[in-house]
Amino acid sequence: MGEIKVSPDYNWFRSTVPLKKVGIYRIPLSEVTEILFTTIIAKRNRKSKNIIVDDDDSKIWSLYDAGPRNIRCPLIFLPPVSGTADVFFRQILALTGWGYRVIALQYPVYWDHLEFCDGFRKLLDHLQLDKVHLFGASLGGFLAQKFAEYTHKSPRVHSLILCNSFSDTSIFNQTWTANSFWLMPSFMLKKIVLGNFSSGPVDPMMADAIDFMVDRLESLGQSELASRLTLNCQNSYVEPHKIRDIPVTIMDVSFLLSKIDALPFLYVYVKTPL
Secondary structure, three states, X not given: OOOOOOOHHHHHHHHHOOEEEEEEEEOOOOOOOEEEEXXXXXXXXXXXXXXXXXXXXEEEEEEEEEOOOOOOOOEEEEOOOOOOHHHHHHHHHHHHHOOOOEEEEEOOOOOOHHHHHHXXXXXXXXXXXXOEEEEEEOHHHHHHHHHHHHOOOOOOEEEEEXXXXXXXXXXXXXXXXXXXXXXXXXHHXXXXXXXXXXXXXXXXXXXXXXXXXHHHHHOOOHHHHHHHHHHHHOOOEOOXXXXXXXXXXXXXXXXXXXOOOOHHHHOOOOOOOO
């Protein structure tokens, strides 16, 4: 078992920050009626399912919402393909200790970027958040940019922090296979994702982080992985002129394969890429 999963910090986080499930549910007999409902899982040390997608087209977002609720422009974390909402537990513990409100999300199954952006907008509406700061890692960073682009006429994004992210899915050279991921078995999808992890020597802290991400990857089902890889590789790119007024911070870390591509050149006004 990985060191992080059994660490005091992780166990403290799981025992003190409740996991919420927020659903956007479409009644089968009506295409226009939607019911928003929330189930809060607050029992301490209880291991709960992270994403639920019902046969009747229910979409369930899983999230950790920590910090002062009177803050109406929180920082929202969007995970990479292999991530779950709890991979940001250290950031949540640190930032809430400094008085910030932080939300870490886990996506339902979505098969295209427009569908994701529409679902995310409805989630923010339900949470009564008009504007947010978005931190996205890899796929999460791309989806954050697409959401900022999607809402550019009525801005919902105050700032972007992009970690190991990308602006064009063509860099993966997988656009021709994007529509076939749903057919692949889970073990094959996991192998594709694991291929992006560093296989060389790393220091102990990085090794623990990789072990933790691999453990989180194992918790994802076939449809979840297939949908994320589809979003990751489906032919799409960011239109920078639609989000040029949004402050952007670019970060790159070494233990995962960086797909930062031309982000510093796309956002020419970024003064100091990290």
